[in-house]
Amino acid sequence: MKPTIALVGRPNVGKSTLFNRLTRSRDALVADIPGLTRDRHYGHGRGASKPYLVVDTGGFEPIVTDGIMHEMARQTLQAVDEADAVIFLVDARSGATPHDKIIANQLRQLGRPVYLVVNKAEGLRRDMAGAEFHELALGEPWAISGAHGDGVRELIEDVLEHFPDASEDEDARQHPKFAVIGRPNVGKSTLVNAILGEERVIAFDQAGTTRDSIYIDFEREAKPYTIIDTAGVRRRGKVDEMIEKFSVIKTLQAIEDANVVVLVLDAQLDVSEQDATLAGFALEAGRALVVAVNKWDGLDDYAKDCVRREIDRKLNFLGFAKFHFISALHGKGVGDLFRSIDQAYQAAMVKLSTPRLTRALDVITERQAPPRNGMSRPKMRYAHQGGVNPPVVVIHGSNLVNIPDSYTRYLEHSLCKLFKLEGTPLRVQYKSTDNPYAERKQVSVHPGRRDPVKPGKQFRKK
Incomplete structure (x- = not known):
């Protein structure tokens, strides 16, 4: 120890x-x-x-x-x-x-x-x-x-000197690391305390209470986790103090460092442009995402329906993420939220074999072939995994240079659905095989003759 x-x-x-x-x-x-x-x-x-x-x-x-x-x-x-x-x-x-x-x-x-x-x-x-x-x-x-x-x-x-020797713990075992992000005063620190079951970080009714990104190691059901409580991020025009600018940088670094990002929204406030921007940061970093709509217990049925419609309209690009309607202060829904965090982590770190991916690719392209590129149609031969967090699928074939973004999104969505990857984005990359006949071999031609000169032969002057 x-x-x-x-x-x-x-x-x-x-x-x-x-x-x-x-x-x-x-x-x-x-x-x-x-x-x-x-x-x-x-x-x-x-x-x-x-x-x-x-x-x-x-x-x-x-x-x-x-x-x-x-x-x-x-x-x-x-x-x-x-x-x-x-x-x-x-x-x-x-x-x-x-x-x-x-x-x-x-x-x-x-x-x-x-x-x-x-x-x-x-x-x-x-x-x-x-x-x-x-x-x-x-x-x-x-x-x-x-x-x-x-x-x-x-x-x-x-x-x-007064403590016994202890070997350095270099345990390479991977364990989930998730960051809690959101605007100021939406209940991030309250949610962290609810997950940990103790008042581990200061939760205070004042925007900007948390200034630094706090990394906390803990265990849940004998399984190790790391949770990151981050500072609230406001719109760029509202960030005046130098300390708050540092806090924004720390939050963005926490997103990059995490496996899963928990975006906390305030149900009693409108879904703002800043909420969408934060979700975009997580999506651009390729991080698995879970959305927690906090302070849900303070709304009536009509207000809840309005919030759901607004989320569907403004955050429709987060179709892969799971949404949870919770009350961090009273602990309602936190258990279900944690199960989604586990599920998103497993999806982000999934290992897919080349035969499974290639068979899935055949099924997907048979259902909807890629559009033609000029006189020829792209040919997808096989696929393999190129990375995790997020999962990256590399597709090999010919004439894959100009595949439209809409078809790439179709492939990503179909692969997630086939392999039941919930809570994480998936990236598709293409690698075209060189065509050996794309450029004809250049041979020397004797002036005045149409046939190429064979190597080693010389013309004699008559």
Whole structure:
């Protein structure tokens, strides 16, 4: 079992910077803005002698009793409760603050090993950087620079020294990874908590509560999954703050990284152009898709009929996806939604043999042959699989260059129907076989003669 190390501290002391340094990634958003990180963010520690997990937390405000900062404090306390050790970060430039003393007192009562780390100590003598932090009574302070990496390796090796050796888990087993996307305040985080069965991410009645893409590993019926809670994406003209622009990029990266995308719609709002745009992002990336129409329990029968008609009209290009009408707040319909996620993942990762695909291709083309291209008709000889997530079918034959898009869509739809692939798009690619007689072989012809000169023969002058 890998030890888990939680990074804790007041806002803007460099926790996310240290998280990125330890995980050798850019997974956590970093900016000179207090309160940027809000949810717990897990990552695999790299570069140390032992494998471990590291948790980035939001700025710890233990004395706040309500609002978003209170929810962030709850997330931090839950991370500490799950952790095997705690790294308490303070700021060498700011010195020991009353806020640091309150956090130190609270951490001492939680019964976890605590390492006092003085960040932003670049350019300072280590003994001088940590001198005034002895009053926090948490042992010898470690002076580091998360931004430059000074002292970070020594710190993490000292923390891991007290844990037994554990082999690096390089399990290559594939497991479903699905991203929850949608506009702000449609209930994405509430749905994530309903799936997990706990308040794992902050669900707050305020648009833009989630700013980063949060990856969460969990098990359901002894099967591993990864769920990604993403930030709400607004129309481009409405995105003003730089942080929100970063959040949009993170959401698009999460779509690319996922196997299945869950698009959350708000049943009490009209289906907007932004909803269609997000669905288009997932479709362009070739991701399996499940649509969750949230807040369904707050509508009467007439309003429900109106919503269904509007979805059919504005999202008709998602004919392959399954639609679920749910209430994430009360957990209604979440179980059926999860079954569709499993089904879409299986369809996206399906393995199809060449004989099965070729027989299916014969059946489809016999039912509707490809249209003629000039004087000849395209000839499709055989098909094989060229990839997964999404499934790619490569068709070999002759004269396949100018097959119209309408026939390609017919092939894709027919293949999905024959192999019962629900919830995922399918891509068809063509590979034409070269015609050896397309260009006649060039031979030399003697001037004044119509017959070609045979190699080796010479003309004699009479």
